[in-house]
Amino acid sequence: MTVKYEYYTILVVDIEGFGRRRNPVQSWLRERLRRILEAAFETSGVDHRAGPPPVDRGDGVFWLLPGTVPKEDVTGPFVDQLRQQLRAHARTSSAEGALRLRLSLHGGEVGADDQGWVGADLNTACRIVDHQPLRDALAASEGAELVVAVSDEWHRKVISHDHPGIDATEYRPVRFDAKEIENETVWIRVPGHPAPVLAPESAPDNAPGAHGGSGAAHDGRRAAAATPPTPFIQHNSGIGQLYGDIHDGGIGQVQGTVHQTFGAPAAPDGAGNAELRHELDELRALLKDALARRDIDAGTYQDASRELDTAEEYADAEDEESRGVLVRALVKLGALVTGIGVIAEPVRNLINTLRGE
Structure with missing residues (x-):
């Protein structure tokens, strides 16, 4: 055949x-x-x-x-x-x-x-x-x-x-x-x-x-x-073209104008981040309630709590990479509580909000 x-x-x-x-x-x-x-x-x-x-x-x-x-x-x-x-x-x-x-x-x-x-x-x-x-x-x-x-x-x-x-x-x-x-x-x-x-x-x-x-x-x-990535240098601005490859301690040539500032960045207004932290606190409270009702077991609770810890760690970050870590943590959290609507739904809503959907 x-x-x-x-x-x-x-x-x-x-x-x-x-x-x-x-x-x-x-x-x-x-x-x-x-x-x-x-x-x-x-x-x-x-x-x-x-x-x-x-x-x-x-x-x-x-x-x-x-x-x-x-x-x-x-x-x-x-x-x-x-x-x-x-x-x-x-x-x-x-x-x-x-x-x-x-x-x-x-x-x-x-x-x-x-x-x-x-x-x-x-x-x-x-x-x-x-x-x-x-x-x-x-x-x-x-x-x-x-x-x-x-x-x-x-x-x-x-x-x-x-x-x-x-x-x-x-x-x-x-x-x-x-x-x-x-x-x-x-x-x-x-x-x-x-x-x-x-x-x-x-x-x-x-x-x-x-x-x-x-x-x-x-x-x-x-x-x-x-090879681990070299540290990212923040607070650069301007337009230029880089020739060569710059690593820690390396030398390269830049044509154009580039500005760089040092020191801690100014604190953001924090309004959006405060709302995000409030929603993460609400999710943690829902997790504790689910554990008390035995909707989830202790192992799932611990895994979900770790993902919430990660989300909280990056809640104040503004850069795209950190936001990606935050969203991935919430996606993993959502996978852990699939089928528990009282938690899964707000997790999905928060993920959609962070993605701008």
Whole structure:
């Protein structure tokens, strides 16, 4: 038969330490995994029924989602909700029933023949979830529920664009070699934990990526991830043209007129910020009420409180970058309280206000 290929978002999940469990526990974990994934799809608003049914992999599963499903929804809200579902499982599970996951996200052409699904991109997604640095990052992150790895293409098209609720600084690049794949890059994140510290041999080389990007562009992305940004010098004004590259202590040439002032900036009038802080205080009070009513558990409350702390930290900021951090914190907060209308609705309204919608 002639195989017809279509573009899909490819999601592959594996259970850590599955083979060490007794047979009845393995069967129970497989059932729990399916329920947890479906709940995460439902609560994050990702339409997992729009594509074919999931495919069992023994110690995991892969899911094909149509290209119409927004990748940023899979990367952000779905992963956030998956972590919350795993946290809920951990609170009632024994050590033998522990469920920690490796998740890979990729996209590409997949077809179906008489034996099932086939395609090089599907192979790549399955290779990623089995990649040793992914296993190492999860093993080294005590208390983590899952580790996420995305392909270089996914990182370029989704992560690097700073969508709300997606923080590119949480991902670390590692070299990816697996059977027919050589000297590519995948990006690893451990949700809710510091960016993973990876072995030096895991660092990608300076070779161009295998997804069609130029070597210079690929090298630039790696440099951006590996090198912290130099401090931003505020309060500049004027028009000029810069020749060369200026870093801390560096020298460059500027043609034109540029003015710079030093010292603390004048305090803003603060009216808008005071209103924002008032709304954040209201959200914190609603969170406490929800905890008292047991609408949320203590773990969710702590996670939501941390996002509120971040929002409050940046509430007085006026620059675009800080406002982005503020909005991302609120988006993560909204994902944590999905389904609790008394909190979720004011969070959505506040996000829309900050975005000017």
